[in-house]
Amino acid sequence: MAERLSAREIVALVTDDFTPLPAPVAGHRSPDGPLGWAGYGAARARAAARTGEEESVVCGRAVIGGTAAVVLAFEFGFLGGSLGTRTGDLLEAAHEYAREQRLPVVPLVATGGSRMQEGMRALVQLQRVARQSALTRAAGLPQIAVVRDPTTGGGWATLGAGADVVLALPGAQVGFAGSRVRPPDADPAAYTAEAQVAAGAADAVVRPEELRETLALWLALLDRPSPRPAPPPPAPLGRTAGLPATGWEAVARARSLERPRAEAYLDAYFTRRAAIGGDRCGGTDPGMLCGFGEHEGRTVAYAAQDGTATRPAGYRTAARLIRLAGRLGIPVLTLVDTPGAANDAEAERQGAGGAIADLFEAVATARTPVTTLVIGEGGSGGALALAAPGNTWATPDSYFSVIAPELAAAILKRPEDQVRATADQLRVRPQDLVDLGIVRGITGPASPRPPG
Template sequence: MPERPSARDALALVTDDFAELPSPGRDGQPDGPLAWPGYDASRARAAARTGEEESVVCGRATVGGTPVVLIAFEFGFLGGSLGEHTGDRLEAAHVHARERRLPVVSLVATGGSRMQEGMLALTQLQRVARQSALTRAAGLPQLAVLRDPTTGGGWATLGAGADVVLALPDAQVGFAGSRVRPPDADPAAYTAQAQLAAGTVDAVVRPGELRETLGRWLSLLTAPSAEPAPVPGALGRVDLPATGWDAVRRARDPERPRAHAYLDAYFTGRAAISGDRCGGTDPDGMLCGFGTHDGRTIAYAAQTGTATRPAGYRTAARLIRLADRLSLPVLTLVDTPGAANDADAERQGAGAAIADLFAAVATARTPITTLVVGEGGSGGALALAAPGNTWVTPDSYFSVIAPELAAAILKRPPEQVRQTADRLRVRPQDLVALGVVRGIAGAAT
């Protein structure tokens, strides 16, 4: 088996100017706190082999022009395991980051907690989690790069707890390490690609692209702004529909511009987050991430015209809360016939996911701007809409429920669906008159 890249190798992938932080001092006991026979000798051999004094190396650097605190695990030092000295270094790194208002980037490669220190090693996870929470509360972004392997408590704290999680291809990633899994466990489930599919990793990045990708993310997440996102211009028709049914037909037109077209026109560059961190993704129904518009970072959550899955709502809520914490404005694009209502959606917690998104929007302190670009179908659309700052395009509609379903509920015959659409007052101009939206977006320039 080839030797795994060292902490210094990982640092060289992302920066050229790493300056190590001073290591916190701690009076050690012979063979550690448990007096584990041979522990001092194991540490000495690990130090001689790797050139490091502990399983993590912490310091300051610049990545893509952004000053950061970098944490790199040395897997060759006792499997990158966490002990008390590791906790000392990780805590000092986060304190340094908060004092100097710097983001934290962790290059993780660990097998978990150190057996030779017993429960004292395991409790370092609580210590690390607290430091991460304090850094989060300070409004500073945390990014993780998952190397091979990323398992145990290191994955469950610095890895999975980061705001943006990137992974190297084929890295072993999972809470259970290879020696403690059930004998019949599918090894493919414990990979970076599997974690991406499960919604716990945002992207798998090749080593040669890591520096550029991290630099782009850091640039996007460290540019707070108090100004709301400008309303995008309408990309479709600019004339207004004559009837409610005309509005519905135009919004359902397969040739109408969709989310991808609006995002491409609005942003000069963007980076996507993926997944709800609960085991789900909705790549066909909800697009979320951060982009650059007129030199400013703006977060986005955009429905794509399909029925939105529970994972899509949870991903959007995650996006809005992250943007709120980093003081970045949010743009949401509404376009869905409604929330997915199949049996699987109910099993996946559709109601709870929608409720969580309503709460994220309602409690956000950062400004949110919404544009309805197509169908605005019931609560599944309204959950993504900003109260008091929602706009519509001329080829969109917003309705308490689809006209066909409204007619069915009211026990009206199918031939009255068009009349029902008119009575619901779903046209853009009706929504303005009712005070439901602020205005109708003009043509994009």
């Protein structure tokens, strides 16, 4: 079990400065709540005396690493951090303040869910919280949640899982079903922070001593809209001089194990960066690197294929990244490098076609500029889905093809010794792609002048 910090302890851990927001004026309420639950008023009084808080959440304006934000810190010691009508009042007022002041929102969540003593009046607070979160999202303000121990029930399904970025403390109990309502044979390991990251429902597990620095980085990156102009493509990192003479040489260069991969390009392009992980649908793909980084003083989002066949979760994660960047006014860089979409039976069961279609749509309707660089293999529609129409560039050691030359030869019923000739016919070289109008230009000193 993770260490359970109080609301004030977690606030002190992550903020440089914190000022509580004034609580909204409460209307008349029965001492024992809307249901007249006998002893509820006394239980609230004991919780207040024990914790020093008047409710299960403490809301305030804070500074984290130099960035101002609205912090929503839950106090689990107050009736299990449960959400009641007064909790809803405080959360609504905090979101309204965040929108008025144009501040990001940082929920520090530790809750067992809705408050039993208020019945359905407590449960419908989830609708209220979800609406406030949606309004804040529509206003273009980031929400970065930290899920603590425990985060279950509606608090996880709204304030936690509904955030743009979800960080989790190690060993925290995280899941929709709390420990007292799960099936008796349920695997407890499935309800942990680590399991939620593995399933793509949270982005990262962060140790308490690293939490302030991590939040500061995320806030610095996301609270900085800079949509135009489009980010420049990265400089080529390959050591091969000149352009490939044949189509097959282009393919061989792109497949070389010595060619720089996405991590090298991201490290060279960004001075600092933070990664998101997972598609929020139960999947992850380590071959699709997504996140936000700082390039020449401004934030750029990135989605980069890392040379493997891209899984459905990878396409969904990239689509999530592009849409989030659009909401926050942040331009996008994509790096294409894949032999193609994963085509095994499990990929089909995971909805490969739908995931690719969703990414095509996300790129086509992107609200901020997208720049693409093909750094290696550009294999068919599985690569094209990540490419920006009209703003795609290529490195000298890359190729782009309707399909891999070997597969093209097989489809055309050509013998194996015709594969290299097929590569030439497909015109897959970077310079061919420029001539065909597929890419704007080739990065590096070997570049022909881009059209226009």
